[in-house]
Amino acid sequence: MTDRDLAVRVAEGDADAFDELMRRHEDRVFAICLRMLGDRQAALDATQDTWLTVFRKADRFSGASAFTTWLHRVTVNTCYDHLRKRKRRRTDPLPEGFDPDDPGAEGGFASVELRPDVESALLRLPDDFRAAVVLVDLQDLSLHDAAEALGVPTGTVKSRLFRGRRLLAKELRNLREGSEHQKDEHA
Amino acid sequence: MHRHDEDRIAALAEGHLPVEEAAAFEAEVASCPTCTEILSDFRLAIDALSGLPEPRLTDLERAGLHRQVRRHITLTKRPRWVRLVPAFAAAAALVAVFGVASMLQNQGGETFQPIGARLEQADTTATAAAPTTTAAASMGAPAAPEMATDQAMPAITQDELPEFVATLRAQEKSVDRNDVSCLSLVEGRSLIAAESVLLGGRPVEILVIDEEALVVDPTSCDVLISVRP
Numbered sequence: 001m002t003d004r005d006l007a008v009r010v011a012e013g014d015a016d017a018f019d020e021l022m023r024r025h026e027d028r029v030f031a032i033c034l035r036m037l038g039d040r041q042a043a044l045d046a047t048q049d050t051w052l053t054v055f056r057k058a059d060r061f062s063g064a065s066a067f068t069t070w071l072h073r074v075t076v077n078t079c080y081d082h083l084r085k086r087k088r089r090r091t092d093p094l095p096e097g098f099d100p101d102d103p104g105a106e107g108g109f110a111s112v113e114l115r116p117d118v119e120s121a122l123l124r125l126p127d128d129f130r131a132a133v134v135l136v137d138l139q140d141l142s143l144h145d146a147a148e149a150l151g152v153p154t155g156t157v158k159s160r161l162f163r164g165r166r167l168l169a170k171e172l173r174n175l176r177e178g179s180e181h182q183k184d185e186h187a
Numbered sequence: 188m189h190r191h192d193e194d195r196i197a198a199l200a201e202g203h204l205p206v207e208e209a210a211a212f213e214a215e216v217a218s219c220p221t222c223t224e225i226l227s228d229f230r231l232a233i234d235a236l237s238g239l240p241e242p243r244l245t246d247l248e249r250a251g252l253h254r255q256v257r258r259h260i261t262l263t264k265r266p267r268w269v270r271l272v273p274a275f276a277a278a279a280a281l282v283a284v285f286g287v288a289s290m291l292q293n294q295g296g297e298t299f300q301p302i303g304a305r306l307e308q309a310d311t312t313a314t315a316a317a318p319t320t321t322a323a324a325s326m327g328a329p330a331a332p333e334m335a336t337d338q339a340m341p342a343i344t345q346d347e348l349p350e351f352v353a354t355l356r357a358q359e360k361s362v363d364r365n366d367v368s369c370l371s372l373v374e375g376r377s378l379i380a381a382e383s384v385l386l387g388g389r390p391v392e393i394l395v396i397d398e399e400a401l402v403v404d405p406t407s408c409d410v411l412i413s414v415r416p
Protein backbone atom coordinates (compact mmCIF):
# COMPACT_ATOMS: atom_id res chain seq x y z
CA MET A 1 0.00 0.00 0.00
CA THR A 2 1.33 3.46 -0.88
CA ASP A 3 1.82 6.25 1.63
CA ARG A 4 -1.01 8.08 -0.05
CA ASP A 5 -3.43 5.17 0.42
CA LEU A 6 -2.40 4.94 4.03
CA ALA A 7 -2.88 8.68 4.54
CA VAL A 8 -6.41 8.45 3.15
CA ARG A 9 -7.15 5.70 5.65
CA VAL A 10 -5.65 7.71 8.48
CA ALA A 11 -8.03 10.55 7.59
CA GLU A 12 -10.85 8.03 8.06
CA GLY A 13 -9.50 7.20 11.49
CA ASP A 14 -7.65 3.98 10.64
CA ALA A 15 -5.16 3.44 13.44
CA ASP A 16 -3.33 0.57 11.76
CA ALA A 17 -2.69 2.70 8.70
CA PHE A 18 -1.34 5.41 11.00
CA ASP A 19 0.99 2.94 12.72
CA GLU A 20 2.30 1.80 9.37
CA LEU A 21 2.91 5.35 8.14
CA MET A 22 4.72 6.14 11.34
CA ARG A 23 6.88 3.05 11.12
CA ARG A 24 7.88 3.98 7.59
CA HIS A 25 8.83 7.56 8.28
CA GLU A 26 9.50 8.11 11.98
CA ASP A 27 13.28 8.00 11.66
CA ARG A 28 13.19 10.57 8.90
CA VAL A 29 11.03 12.89 10.99
CA PHE A 30 13.27 12.42 14.01
CA ALA A 31 16.39 13.11 11.94
CA ILE A 32 15.02 16.43 10.70
CA CYS A 33 13.89 17.41 14.20
CA LEU A 34 17.25 16.52 15.73
CA ARG A 35 19.19 18.49 13.13
CA MET A 36 16.86 21.45 13.49
CA LEU A 37 16.68 21.48 17.29
CA GLY A 38 20.02 20.01 18.33
CA ASP A 39 19.06 17.92 21.32
CA ARG A 40 17.38 14.58 21.47
CA GLN A 41 14.68 15.37 24.01
CA ALA A 42 13.46 18.38 22.05
CA ALA A 43 13.66 16.31 18.87
CA LEU A 44 11.57 13.57 20.45
CA ASP A 45 8.96 16.08 21.56
CA ALA A 46 8.83 17.60 18.10
CA THR A 47 8.64 14.16 16.50
CA GLN A 48 5.70 13.31 18.72
CA ASP A 49 3.95 16.60 17.92
CA THR A 50 4.55 16.05 14.23
CA TRP A 51 2.84 12.67 14.27
CA LEU A 52 -0.07 13.93 16.32
CA THR A 53 -0.54 16.67 13.76
CA VAL A 54 -0.34 14.14 10.94
CA PHE A 55 -3.05 12.12 12.64
CA ARG A 56 -5.32 15.08 13.27
CA LYS A 57 -4.85 16.75 9.95
CA ALA A 58 -4.53 13.76 7.65
CA ASP A 59 -7.72 14.89 5.94
CA ARG A 60 -5.94 18.06 4.85
CA PHE A 61 -3.40 16.08 2.91
CA SER A 62 -4.79 16.60 -0.54
CA GLY A 63 -2.81 13.93 -2.31
CA ALA A 64 -1.74 16.50 -4.90
CA SER A 65 1.87 16.14 -3.78
CA ALA A 66 3.73 13.19 -2.33
CA PHE A 67 2.89 12.28 1.24
CA THR A 68 6.52 12.78 2.24
CA THR A 69 6.40 16.35 0.94
CA TRP A 70 3.45 17.08 3.18
CA LEU A 71 5.11 15.23 6.05
CA HIS A 72 8.26 17.30 5.64
CA ARG A 73 6.16 20.42 5.76
CA VAL A 74 4.42 19.39 8.96
CA THR A 75 7.78 18.41 10.47
CA VAL A 76 9.51 21.66 9.60
CA ASN A 77 6.60 23.75 10.85
CA THR A 78 6.61 21.84 14.12
CA CYS A 79 10.34 22.49 14.47
CA TYR A 80 9.82 26.20 13.83
CA ASP A 81 7.17 26.22 16.57
CA HIS A 82 9.59 24.61 18.99
CA LEU A 83 12.34 27.07 18.06
CA ARG A 84 10.02 30.02 18.59
CA LYS A 85 9.01 28.65 21.96
CA ARG A 86 12.64 28.18 22.93
CA LYS A 87 13.46 31.76 21.97
CA ARG A 88 10.54 33.07 23.98
CA ARG A 89 11.76 31.10 26.95
CA ARG A 90 15.23 32.57 26.57
CA THR A 91 13.91 36.08 26.93
CA ASP A 92 13.13 35.12 30.53
CA PRO A 93 15.94 35.87 32.98
CA LEU A 94 18.62 33.26 32.50
CA PRO A 95 20.33 31.32 35.22
CA GLU A 96 23.87 32.44 35.91
CA GLY A 97 26.51 30.94 33.72
CA PHE A 98 24.00 30.22 31.00
CA ASP A 99 25.28 31.36 27.63
CA PRO A 100 22.34 31.95 25.32
CA ASP A 101 24.63 31.85 22.31
CA ASP A 102 25.81 28.40 23.13
CA PRO A 103 23.61 26.09 21.12
CA GLY A 104 24.79 23.17 23.20
CA ALA A 105 23.74 24.84 26.40
CA GLU A 106 20.45 22.98 26.47
CA GLY A 107 22.50 19.87 26.77
CA GLY A 108 22.05 16.44 25.42
CA PHE A 109 23.58 16.43 22.01
CA ALA A 110 27.29 16.73 22.48
CA SER A 111 27.54 13.59 24.53
CA VAL A 112 25.42 11.55 22.18
CA GLU A 113 26.41 12.52 18.67
CA LEU A 114 29.65 12.28 16.79
CA ARG A 115 31.21 15.26 15.07
CA PRO A 116 29.97 17.85 17.54
CA ASP A 117 31.78 20.62 15.67
CA VAL A 118 29.62 20.14 12.59
CA GLU A 119 26.51 19.99 14.73
CA SER A 120 27.46 23.11 16.67
CA ALA A 121 28.10 24.93 13.42
CA LEU A 122 24.77 23.78 12.03
CA LEU A 123 22.95 25.01 15.13
CA ARG A 124 24.56 28.41 14.79
CA LEU A 125 22.94 28.99 11.41
CA PRO A 126 19.82 31.13 11.21
CA ASP A 127 16.81 28.81 11.37
CA ASP A 128 15.76 29.39 7.76
CA PHE A 129 19.24 28.62 6.44
CA ARG A 130 19.52 25.56 8.62
CA ALA A 131 16.17 24.24 7.40
CA ALA A 132 17.31 24.53 3.78
CA VAL A 133 20.65 22.86 4.51
CA VAL A 134 19.04 20.06 6.52
CA LEU A 135 16.44 19.27 3.88
CA VAL A 136 18.71 19.45 0.85
CA ASP A 137 22.17 18.43 2.05
CA LEU A 138 21.19 16.02 4.82
CA GLN A 139 17.80 14.69 3.72
CA ASP A 140 18.67 14.79 0.02
CA LEU A 141 15.51 16.58 -1.01
CA SER A 142 15.50 18.30 -4.38
CA LEU A 143 15.30 22.10 -4.30
CA HIS A 144 11.77 21.74 -5.60
CA ASP A 145 10.68 19.40 -2.81
CA ALA A 146 12.44 21.47 -0.18
CA ALA A 147 10.65 24.55 -1.50
CA GLU A 148 7.30 22.80 -1.11
CA ALA A 149 8.17 21.65 2.38
CA LEU A 150 9.21 25.16 3.39
CA GLY A 151 6.41 26.89 1.52
CA VAL A 152 8.75 29.27 -0.30
CA PRO A 153 9.83 29.61 -3.96
CA THR A 154 12.62 27.35 -5.22
CA GLY A 155 14.90 30.34 -5.75
CA THR A 156 14.53 31.27 -2.10
CA VAL A 157 15.51 27.79 -0.95
CA LYS A 158 18.51 27.84 -3.23
CA SER A 159 19.66 31.18 -1.93
CA ARG A 160 19.20 30.02 1.70
CA LEU A 161 21.03 26.79 0.92
CA PHE A 162 24.02 28.56 -0.64
CA ARG A 163 24.23 31.15 2.11
CA GLY A 164 23.73 28.42 4.70
CA ARG A 165 26.61 26.38 3.30
CA ARG A 166 28.90 29.37 3.25
CA LEU A 167 28.04 30.37 6.80
CA LEU A 168 28.47 26.77 7.90
CA ALA A 169 31.94 26.67 6.36
CA LYS A 170 32.88 29.87 8.18
CA GLU A 171 31.51 28.58 11.48
CA LEU A 172 33.46 25.35 11.03
CA ARG A 173 36.68 27.23 10.36
CA ASN A 174 36.06 29.40 13.42
CA LEU A 175 35.31 26.42 15.63
CA ARG A 176 38.35 24.52 14.39
CA GLU A 177 40.63 27.50 14.76
CA GLY A 178 39.23 28.03 18.25
CA SER A 179 39.97 24.48 19.29
CA GLU A 180 43.46 24.63 17.73
CA HIS A 181 44.03 27.81 19.69
CA GLN A 182 42.93 26.08 22.90
CA LYS A 183 45.26 23.16 22.23
CA ASP A 184 48.16 25.58 21.70
CA GLU A 185 47.39 27.27 24.99
CA HIS A 186 47.39 23.98 26.83
CA ALA A 187 50.59 22.76 25.14
CA MET B 188 33.23 39.42 -18.47
CA HIS B 189 33.47 36.78 -15.71
CA ARG B 190 30.39 36.02 -13.65
CA HIS B 191 30.62 34.27 -10.28
CA ASP B 192 28.27 31.44 -11.19
CA GLU B 193 27.10 30.02 -7.84
CA ASP B 194 24.76 27.50 -9.47
CA ARG B 195 27.59 25.98 -11.46
CA ILE B 196 29.99 26.10 -8.53
CA ALA B 197 27.37 24.27 -6.49
CA ALA B 198 27.02 21.65 -9.21
CA LEU B 199 30.80 21.25 -9.22
CA ALA B 200 31.00 20.94 -5.44
CA GLU B 201 28.10 18.45 -5.43
CA GLY B 202 29.86 16.40 -8.10
CA HIS B 203 27.10 16.91 -10.63
CA LEU B 204 29.21 18.13 -13.52
CA PRO B 205 30.50 15.69 -16.16
CA VAL B 206 34.19 14.92 -15.61
CA GLU B 207 35.60 16.95 -18.50
CA GLU B 208 33.40 19.93 -17.84
CA ALA B 209 34.31 19.74 -14.17
CA ALA B 210 38.05 19.90 -14.91
CA ALA B 211 37.69 22.87 -17.26
CA PHE B 212 35.39 24.72 -14.88
CA GLU B 213 37.62 24.05 -11.88
CA ALA B 214 40.48 25.75 -13.76
CA GLU B 215 38.22 28.72 -14.45
CA VAL B 216 37.22 28.90 -10.79
CA ALA B 217 40.88 28.84 -9.75
CA SER B 218 41.49 32.03 -11.65
CA CYS B 219 38.96 33.98 -9.59
CA PRO B 220 39.47 34.48 -5.82
CA THR B 221 35.75 34.95 -5.19
CA CYS B 222 34.78 31.78 -7.03
CA THR B 223 37.62 29.91 -5.31
CA GLU B 224 36.29 30.98 -1.95
CA ILE B 225 32.72 29.99 -2.81
CA LEU B 226 33.85 26.57 -4.03
CA SER B 227 35.98 26.04 -0.96
CA ASP B 228 33.05 26.96 1.34
CA PHE B 229 30.62 24.71 -0.52
CA ARG B 230 33.03 21.77 -0.44
CA LEU B 231 33.82 22.18 3.21
CA ALA B 232 30.13 22.36 4.12
CA ILE B 233 29.08 19.44 1.94
CA ASP B 234 31.96 17.26 3.15
CA ALA B 235 31.25 18.04 6.78
CA LEU B 236 27.55 17.36 6.41
CA SER B 237 28.08 14.10 4.56
CA GLY B 238 30.17 12.92 7.50
CA LEU B 239 27.30 13.37 9.94
CA PRO B 240 25.75 10.10 11.02
CA GLU B 241 22.10 9.62 10.11
CA PRO B 242 20.24 10.07 13.39
CA ARG B 243 18.09 7.13 14.41
CA LEU B 244 15.75 6.58 17.28
CA THR B 245 17.07 4.19 19.88
CA ASP B 246 14.79 1.26 20.73
CA LEU B 247 13.90 2.94 23.98
CA GLU B 248 13.09 6.26 22.32
CA ARG B 249 11.06 4.51 19.66
CA ALA B 250 9.01 2.63 22.22
CA GLY B 251 8.47 5.82 24.20
CA LEU B 252 7.40 7.71 21.11
CA HIS B 253 4.87 5.05 20.15
CA ARG B 254 3.52 4.96 23.68
CA GLN B 255 3.15 8.74 23.86
CA VAL B 256 1.53 9.07 20.47
CA ARG B 257 -0.88 6.25 21.18
CA ARG B 258 -1.69 7.84 24.50
CA HIS B 259 -2.86 10.96 22.72
CA ILE B 260 -4.86 9.32 20.04
CA THR B 261 -8.11 7.62 20.49
CA LEU B 262 -8.52 4.33 18.80
CA THR B 263 -11.77 3.46 20.44
CA LYS B 264 -15.06 3.30 18.64
CA ARG B 265 -17.06 4.33 21.70
CA PRO B 266 -17.96 7.99 22.07
CA ARG B 267 -16.29 9.35 25.13
CA TRP B 268 -19.29 10.82 26.89
CA VAL B 269 -20.57 7.31 27.62
CA ARG B 270 -17.89 6.96 30.23
CA LEU B 271 -18.37 10.45 31.57
CA VAL B 272 -21.86 10.14 32.98
CA PRO B 273 -20.68 8.52 36.22
CA ALA B 274 -18.28 11.41 36.56
CA PHE B 275 -21.21 13.65 37.43
CA ALA B 276 -21.15 12.74 41.09
CA ALA B 277 -17.42 13.23 41.39
CA ALA B 278 -17.61 16.60 39.70
CA ALA B 279 -20.41 17.67 42.01
CA ALA B 280 -18.18 16.76 44.94
CA LEU B 281 -15.48 18.94 43.44
CA VAL B 282 -17.88 21.86 43.37
CA ALA B 283 -18.69 21.31 46.99
CA VAL B 284 -15.05 21.34 47.93
CA PHE B 285 -13.99 24.32 45.89
CA GLY B 286 -17.24 26.18 45.87
CA VAL B 287 -16.94 27.11 42.24
CA ALA B 288 -20.44 28.20 41.43
CA SER B 289 -19.80 28.76 37.79
CA MET B 290 -19.23 25.10 37.36
CA LEU B 291 -22.90 24.44 37.59
CA GLN B 292 -24.06 27.44 35.61
CA ASN B 293 -24.92 25.37 32.62
CA GLN B 294 -26.06 22.47 34.64
CA GLY B 295 -27.10 19.49 32.68
CA GLY B 296 -25.81 18.48 29.33
CA GLU B 297 -23.52 21.32 28.50
CA THR B 298 -21.40 21.47 31.61
CA PHE B 299 -20.44 17.90 31.24
CA GLN B 300 -19.98 17.79 27.53
CA PRO B 301 -16.77 16.05 26.63
CA ILE B 302 -14.09 18.00 24.85
CA GLY B 303 -15.10 16.73 21.47
CA ALA B 304 -18.81 17.12 21.95
CA ARG B 305 -19.20 20.41 20.13
CA LEU B 306 -17.63 18.86 17.13
CA GLU B 307 -19.71 15.74 17.30
CA GLN B 308 -22.85 17.80 17.50
CA ALA B 309 -21.82 19.87 14.57
CA ASP B 310 -21.10 16.79 12.54
CA THR B 311 -24.21 14.87 13.31
CA THR B 312 -27.39 15.32 15.17
CA ALA B 313 -26.17 13.05 17.88
CA THR B 314 -27.44 13.91 21.31
CA ALA B 315 -26.35 12.63 24.63
CA ALA B 316 -29.35 10.33 24.63
CA ALA B 317 -28.77 8.79 21.23
CA PRO B 318 -25.11 8.70 20.32
CA THR B 319 -24.49 7.85 16.70
CA THR B 320 -21.12 9.44 16.19
CA THR B 321 -18.27 7.01 16.03
CA ALA B 322 -14.80 7.92 17.07
CA ALA B 323 -13.65 7.38 13.51
CA ALA B 324 -16.02 10.03 12.18
CA SER B 325 -14.88 12.65 14.62
CA MET B 326 -11.25 11.85 14.00
CA GLY B 327 -11.63 12.72 10.36
CA ALA B 328 -13.12 16.10 11.09
CA PRO B 329 -10.93 19.11 10.47
CA ALA B 330 -9.15 20.65 13.43
CA ALA B 331 -10.46 18.01 15.76
CA PRO B 332 -9.68 18.87 19.33
CA GLU B 333 -7.52 16.56 21.41
CA MET B 334 -8.76 13.08 20.69
CA ALA B 335 -8.38 11.74 24.10
CA THR B 336 -9.91 8.73 25.69
CA ASP B 337 -9.68 7.12 29.04
CA GLN B 338 -6.40 5.61 27.92
CA ALA B 339 -5.32 8.90 26.46
CA MET B 340 -6.34 11.22 29.26
CA PRO B 341 -4.56 10.83 32.54
CA ALA B 342 -7.09 10.39 35.33
CA ILE B 343 -6.16 12.18 38.51
CA THR B 344 -7.77 13.04 41.81
CA GLN B 345 -7.98 16.45 43.47
CA ASP B 346 -5.28 15.43 45.89
CA GLU B 347 -2.94 14.69 43.05
CA LEU B 348 -3.66 17.94 41.24
CA PRO B 349 -0.88 20.11 42.73
CA GLU B 350 1.75 17.49 42.04
CA PHE B 351 0.42 16.91 38.54
CA VAL B 352 0.61 20.63 37.82
CA ALA B 353 4.16 20.72 39.14
CA THR B 354 5.09 17.85 36.83
CA LEU B 355 3.52 19.59 33.83
CA ARG B 356 5.40 22.75 34.69
CA ALA B 357 8.69 20.92 35.03
CA GLN B 358 8.29 19.04 31.77
CA GLU B 359 7.79 22.18 29.71
CA LYS B 360 6.26 19.82 27.23
CA SER B 361 5.63 21.66 24.02
CA VAL B 362 2.11 22.98 23.60
CA ASP B 363 0.31 22.90 20.32
CA ARG B 364 -1.87 25.94 20.84
CA ASN B 365 -4.33 24.57 18.30
CA ASP B 366 -5.18 21.91 20.82
CA VAL B 367 -6.01 24.31 23.60
CA SER B 368 -9.75 24.86 23.79
CA CYS B 369 -9.62 27.96 25.96
CA LEU B 370 -6.74 29.88 24.47
CA SER B 371 -8.44 33.21 25.20
CA LEU B 372 -7.81 32.65 28.91
CA VAL B 373 -4.11 32.64 28.21
CA GLU B 374 -3.99 35.73 26.08
CA GLY B 375 -0.92 37.82 26.65
CA ARG B 376 0.54 35.29 29.05
CA SER B 377 3.04 32.61 28.39
CA LEU B 378 1.50 29.15 28.23
CA ILE B 379 3.98 26.74 29.74
CA ALA B 380 2.01 23.53 29.47
CA ALA B 381 -1.47 22.28 28.73
CA GLU B 382 -3.00 18.92 29.29
CA SER B 383 -6.44 17.38 29.13
CA VAL B 384 -7.15 15.15 32.08
CA LEU B 385 -9.99 13.50 33.88
CA LEU B 386 -10.11 15.24 37.23
CA GLY B 387 -12.22 13.21 39.59
CA GLY B 388 -13.68 11.66 36.45
CA ARG B 389 -14.52 14.97 34.80
CA PRO B 390 -12.72 16.03 31.63
CA VAL B 391 -10.91 19.30 32.22
CA GLU B 392 -8.11 21.21 30.63
CA ILE B 393 -5.18 22.26 32.78
CA LEU B 394 -3.39 25.37 31.58
CA VAL B 395 -0.10 26.11 33.26
CA ILE B 396 0.54 29.84 32.99
CA ASP B 397 3.29 31.78 34.72
CA GLU B 398 2.83 31.38 38.44
CA GLU B 399 -0.53 29.73 38.33
CA ALA B 400 -2.37 26.90 36.69
CA LEU B 401 -5.98 27.08 35.62
CA VAL B 402 -8.26 24.09 35.62
CA VAL B 403 -10.93 24.91 33.10
CA ASP B 404 -14.00 23.40 31.61
CA PRO B 405 -12.95 22.80 28.02
CA THR B 406 -16.45 23.46 26.71
CA SER B 407 -17.50 26.62 28.52
CA CYS B 408 -13.96 27.78 29.35
CA ASP B 409 -15.11 28.53 32.87
CA VAL B 410 -12.21 28.53 35.28
CA LEU B 411 -12.99 25.85 37.83
CA ILE B 412 -9.91 25.99 39.97
CA SER B 413 -6.83 28.14 40.14
CA VAL B 414 -3.78 26.30 41.42
CA ARG B 415 -1.00 28.34 42.96
CA PRO B 416 2.17 26.93 44.39
Ligand SMILES: [Zn+2]
Binds near residue numbers: 189190191192220223
Ligand atom coordinates in the same frame (compact mmCIF):
# COMPACT_ATOMS: atom_id res chain seq x y z
ZN1 LIG C 1 34.38 34.48 -9.92
